[in-house]
Amino acid sequence: MTAPSTPAVSLVNFEDDAPAPQHAGKDSRPLRFITCGSVDDGKSTLIGRLLWDTKAVKEDQAAALSRDSTGKQNDLGLPDFALLLDGLQAEREQGITIDVAYRYFSTDKRAFIVADTPGHVQYTRNMATGASTADLAVLLVDARTGLLEQTRRHATIAALMGIRQFVLAVNKIDLTDYDEAGYHKIARDFRELALTLGVNNVVSIPVSALKGENIVLSAKASMPWYDGPTLVEVLERATQRGGQSTGFRLSVQRVSRPGEGFRGYQGTVSGGSIKPGDSVVVLPSGVEANVKQIVTFDLIRNAAVSGDAITLVLDRPVDIARGDMIVALDQRPQTGTAFSARLVALSPDAIEPGKRYWLKAGSRRQRVTVTPTQNLDLNSGKWQPATTLPLNAIGTADLDFDEAAIFDAYETNRQTGAFILIDPDTNNTVAGGMIQGRRKSSDGLARDGADKVTVTIPAHLLEAFRASDFARDHAGEIRISADEDE
Amino acid sequence: MTSTPHIVEHGRGRPPLDPHLKALENEAIHIFREVAAEFERPVMLYSIGKDSSVLLHLARKAFHPGKIPFPLLHVDTTWKFAEMIEFRDRIAQEYDLDLHVHTNPRGREENITPFTHGSARYTDIMKTEALRQALDAGKYDAAFGGARRDEEASRAKERIYSFRTPDHRWDPRNQRPELWSIYNGMIRPGESVRAFPLSNWTEVDIWRYIEAEEIPLVPLYYAAKRKFVERDGMLMMAEDERFEPLPGETIQEDFIRFRTLGCWPLTGAIRSRASNLTEVIDELEIATVSERQGRAIDRDQSGSMEKKKREGYF
Numbered sequence: 030m031t032a033p034s035t036p037a038v039s040l041v042n043f044e045d046d047a048p049a050p051q052h053a054g055k056d057s058r059p060l061r062f063i064t065c066g067s068v069d070d071g072k073s074t075l076i077g078r079l080l081w082d083t084k085a086v087k088e089d090q091a092a093a094l095s096r097d098s099t100g101k102q103n104d105l106g107l108p109d110f111a112l113l114l115d116g117l118q119a120e121r122e123q124g125i126t127i128d129v130a131y132r133y134f135s136t137d138k139r140a141f142i143v144a145d146t147p148g149h150v151q152y153t154r155n156m157a158t159g160a161s162t163a164d165l166a167v168l169l170v171d172a173r174t175g176l177l178e179q180t181r182r183h184a185t186i187a188a189l190m191g192i193r194q195f196v197l198a199v200n201k202i203d204l205t206d207y208d209e210a211g212y213h214k215i216a217r218d219f220r221e222l223a224l225t226l227g228v229n230n231v232v233s234i235p236v237s238a239l240k241g242e243n244i245v246l247s248a249k250a251s252m253p254w255y256d257g258p259t260l261v262e263v264l265e266r267a268t269q270r271g272g273q274s275t276g277f278r279l280s281v282q283r284v285s286r287p288g289e290g291f292r293g294y295q296g297t298v299s300g301g302s303i304k305p306g307d308s309v310v311v312l313p314s315g316v317e318a319n320v321k322q323i324v325t326f327d328l329i330r331n332a333a334v335s336g337d338a339i340t341l342v343l344d345r346p347v348d349i350a351r352g353d354m355i356v357a358l359d360q361r362p363q364t365g366t367a368f369s370a371r372l373v374a375l376s377p378d379a380i381e382p383g384k385r386y387w388l389k390a391g392s393r394r395q396r397v398t399v400t401p402t403q404n405l406d407l408n409s410g411k412w413q414p415a416t417t418l419p420l421n422a423i424g425t426a427d428l429d430f431d432e433a434a435i436f437d438a439y440e441t442n443r444q445t446g447a448f449i450l451i452d453p454d455t456n457n458t459v460a461g462g463m464i465q466g467r468r469k470s471s472d473g474l475a476r477d478g479a480d481k482v483t484v485t486i487p488a489h490l491l492e493a494f495r496a497s498d499f500a501r502d503h504a505g506e507i508r509i510s511a512d513e514d515e
Numbered sequence: 516m517t518s519t520p521h522i523v524e525h526g527r528g529r530p531p532l533d534p535h536l537k538a539l540e541n542e543a544i545h546i547f548r549e550v551a552a553e554f555e556r557p558v559m560l561y562s563i564g565k566d567s568s569v570l571l572h573l574a575r576k577a578f579h580p581g582k583i584p585f586p587l588l589h590v591d592t593t594w595k596f597a598e599m600i601e602f603r604d605r606i607a608q609e610y611d612l613d614l615h616v617h618t619n620p621r622g623r624e625e626n627i628t629p630f631t632h633g634s635a636r637y638t639d640i641m642k643t644e645a646l647r648q649a650l651d652a653g654k655y656d657a658a659f660g661g662a663r664r665d666e667e668a669s670r671a672k673e674r675i676y677s678f679r680t681p682d683h684r685w686d687p688r689n690q691r692p693e694l695w696s697i698y699n700g701m702i703r704p705g706e707s708v709r710a711f712p713l714s715n716w717t718e719v720d721i722w723r724y725i726e727a728e729e730i731p732l733v734p735l736y737y738a739a740k741r742k743f744v745e746r747d748g749m750l751m752m753a754e755d756e757r758f759e760p761l762p763g764e765t766i767q768e769d770f771i772r773f774r775t776l777g778c779w780p781l782t783g784a785i786r787s788r789a790s791n792l793t794e795v796i797d798e799l800e801i802a803t804v805s806e807r808q809g810r811a812i813d814r815d816q817s818g819s820m821e822k823k824k825r826e827g828y829f
């Protein structure tokens with residue numbers, strides 16, 4: 030069960046006669062989404078259209094567009110939207126977008142942040158970056174050609190990065206004479222594809238980005254057979270990515286000690302909720318305490334939820350440093366020194382077996398040895414054994430830490446389950462990672478972070494193992510634990 | 516799973532922020548704390564404008580109940596509006612800020628002005644070069660700025676941590692990918708980052724936040740009767756004795772205000788009657804012209820902002 034993202038907020042001291050806010054606020058957080066499509070499917074036109082029809086493009090920007098435009102205007106007298114979007118000179122000269130750009134627009138109901146990622150060059154790297162923060166993916170296809178290999182790849186990457194809502198925009202529908210049957214076939218194919226990726230929240234929409242049909246305005250006249258929502262309506266209704274089905278999590282960013290009397294732990298709640306009196310445990314130390322106060326600038330709060338940047342005061346002196354995690358006593362994350370994870374390789378230097386990297390997750394940075402194990406073939410959708418992960422590869426890898434690491438599975442928490450790898454030689458971010466879970470290493474040993482090694486044994490073999498020579502010889506070095514899963 | 520608590524806030528004399536602004540505020544505070552914890556010598560660039568005012572407010576929130584753990588830096592070109600300087604000094608005193616002011620000494624010696632040297636060269640020396648001098652002198656390894664991605668096309672791809680070489684250059688092709696809200700703050704000696712906590716804010720967000728949080732602003736943002744001339748399609752305020760009308764120009768007096776603030780010879784005003792925050796926002800929500808239009812610097816040629824950034828302009 031996931032907590033709603035917008036808690037009811039009320040104010041105790043707020044006088045009734047205080048002036049009401051003049052400008053109605055947005056009643057939800059901005060929706061972040063990503064757009065993906067192959068070159069020439071009309072992605073720039075679609076985003077341009079969204080910005081244009083929601084009036085996010087201002088007059089002078091439009092004027093600059095027609096000044097820059099190399100006569101490349103369309104017959105509707107609209108500006109060349111691609112020019113609006115291609116922000117960097119170098120890209121303009123080459124006529125390609127090479128990176129992730131963020132665009133902003135809003136309707137009366139909601140604000141939106143679009144991660145605009147290029148269709149071809151380095152698409153995996155850029156798409157993964159854009160998708161990491163997205164709640165939803167808009168996939169574009171050309172109504173004349175239907176699904177392409179690229180569509181499968183884009184959908185696969187989006188699903189791997191944890192996106193659980195897809196919108197398929199079947200674009201250039203005007204060029205098919207608004208062919209209803211053709212549209213339905215594409216929509217059916219796509220639903221099937223999405224299901225194979227575990228995504229069942231799928232909406233398909235026939236659109237003409239160029240003419241602005243079913244983007245912001247509906248197009249009953251040209252498509253009387255379509256009575257579904259426009260793209261913007263779907264976006265307005267989309268849910269924020271929950272995925273925070275864990276207990277309370279706070280990765281400590283800094284310890285605030287402005288004076289003798291005060292010691293507060295500053296960070297952003299990345300799971301669950303917290304209120305004064307709640308019992309927490311500090312990881313990795315394992316020390317327990319209770320929450321005394323939640324401090325923010327204007328007020329003392331009685332509670333905080335996922336997403337809130339807060340300062341936490343505990344009821345007893347505890348040794349806590351940046352990088353530690355304060356978590357719910359009864360719903361703890363996984364700790365250990367061996368994990369398995371999915372990786373997206375972002376750097377021209379491949380992820381090499383046995384190489385040591387910096388891993389940063391939340392505010393915690395630690396050394397890790399990475400051993401790639403599998404590589405995903407995006408064409409076939411099959412996982413294959415691998416020992417290195419070149420640029421743009423998606424793979425799995427074993428992570429082995431010197432000291433205890435603290436994670437949730439990415440499936441259950443997209444914040445405490447995510448990390449980046451930093452190459453200590455170049456300081457570059459070379460991979461994004463998603464935790465799958467704790468791992469028992471191949472020798473059956475899972476280092477506990479302390480000096481002892483935990484040996485996990487299937488429950489039914491426990492007695493036999495305890496009696497073995499191995500257990501007797503290593504009695505001082507090992508901790509025996511039963512594996513109930515078997 | 517525990518159910519969502521009913522949040523009660525004690526002591527705030529204002530309605531709570533709406534979820535949209537709250538999310539933006541949370542993100543900015545997170546970035547402030549992360550940079551302050553990871554870098555040795557951060558600094559916050561303070562330009563006195565509305566974005567800087569929001570940035571400063573967020574910094575105070577981020578480190579409360581402690582003080583802001585880094586200095587503020589203002590690059591003074593000597594051509595700022597007098598009201599800006601008064602405001603800056605008042606705020607610095609009121610909030611007990613560690614404010615550093617730097618002016619390029621070469622500019623003073625060579626008497627560089629926007630009128631005599633052209634806006635491009637003037638900006639290069641009095642802003643870009645001055646900023647580099649100040650950052651080098653302070654050995655700052657991280658500098659907070661108030662830039663937003665919606666401001667200008669080349670900023671749409673800007674990272675939240677924007678990596679700079681030892682000579683402060685920005686290479687658009689060599690920026691680190693940023694995933695989730697995990698920031699890579701690892702740099703070598705001499706290298707630095709510019710950090711942009713307001714990346715995801717739009718101009719309307721800034722104004723609505725100022726309203727909701729009652730953040731004080733330089734009065735030039737509100738319409739009043741002021742003296743100005745029309746020059747090259749720009750309304751230039753006749754700010755001080757250094758202003759000289761060109762032949763044929765007449766000084767007018769009417770209600771004008773500014774959407775952005777900078778050096779007065781380069782910052783265009785707009786005709787407006789919006790004399791308070793509510794009216795400014797109302798005007799903005801129907802505005803059809805983007806806020807940078809008033810700035811001479813952007814219009815020199817398309818792509819000029821990108822060029823300036825590569826050279827180290829903020």
Ligand SMILES: Nc1nc2c(ncn2[C@@H]2O[C@H](COP(=O)(O)OP(=O)(O)O)[C@@H](O)[C@H]2O)c(=O)[nH]1
Nearest residue numbers: 068069070071072073074111200201237238239
């Ligand atoms: N007829 C028609 N043409 C479109 C539509 N959407 C885009 N186009 C055209 O398709 C071409 C490629 O579009 P563009 O947005 O640059 O594609 P991108 O490479 O995916 O960004 C341009 O010439 C557009 O004008 C549409 O809905 N109908």
